[in-house]
Amino acid sequence: MTHYARSGQASPASSLPADYHLHTPLCQHAEGSPEEFFASAARKAIPEICFTDHLPSHHGYDPDIRMTMAQFPSYRRMIRRLQKKPPPPNVIFGIESDYYDRCEPFLQDWLPRQEFDLVIGSVHYLGTWAFDNPAYLDQWKTVDIASVWQRYFDTLRRMVTTGLFDVVGHLDIPKKFGHRLKDRDLRRMVNPVLDSIAGQGMVLELNTSGLRRAIAEQYPTLEVLQLARQRAIPLCFGSDAHQPDHVGYAFDRALDLARQAGYSDYARFKARKHTLVPLPGSSCKQA
Ligand code: ZN
Ligand code: FE
Ligand code: FE
């Protein structure tokens, strides 16, 4: 029998899970104040939210789509202020950290010193190519799609093995603009990555932002969720909200998918440690 840690903040009335992927206007491509994200979560009875804005620009890195390092303290203050409001939702503090070649010396030093509750690791760059940025969509026409996926998964696996991150963000993001792999190739490429994720004890994100896009599918696909479940990789949920009404986006659908993949619980974080709680509405009895 599974024993679940009781979470003090979880409201028994919640029918949706925690949303662990919210951005703020500091990244320059999101809108709405964190207070508005909070209010949106409260309206939808989401028990807990985690702000995970994009990693600050350091050494001048990609400054157009993220906060500056000088703005980071105000990001932290903004979230700390929100944490004083009565829940729900409970508010936790995180970051979406990019992983790319040669980022490790900075991240090794910086990430552990910020008192995050949760760090999402995401791959958005292959070399200098921001392959999921619409501004660089043209470059997809010049590449072999299967090779891009292989390179992406190799990079993702290196990210996982660093041990620097808690959650794997939007695992099959290269499909964002429709550049899909054959199922057989996807299985072959993703299995070693899932083995590494399980080996590191990391959590996999079920990210609903793809459902807002032309691809009309969550990240990752149901088959990958099933392969993750077979390895007992814990799941968490993220809307990747860039505006208040995105909070909890399509989470009822996400819950269905999680159940279809065989999940009956999901991960909640505090100070970079996770515990499993039953999926909302699941018949799992708490110990
Ligand atoms: Zn963003
Ligand atoms: Fe991302
Ligand atoms: Fe994001």
Ligand code: ZN
């Ligand atoms: Zn993201």
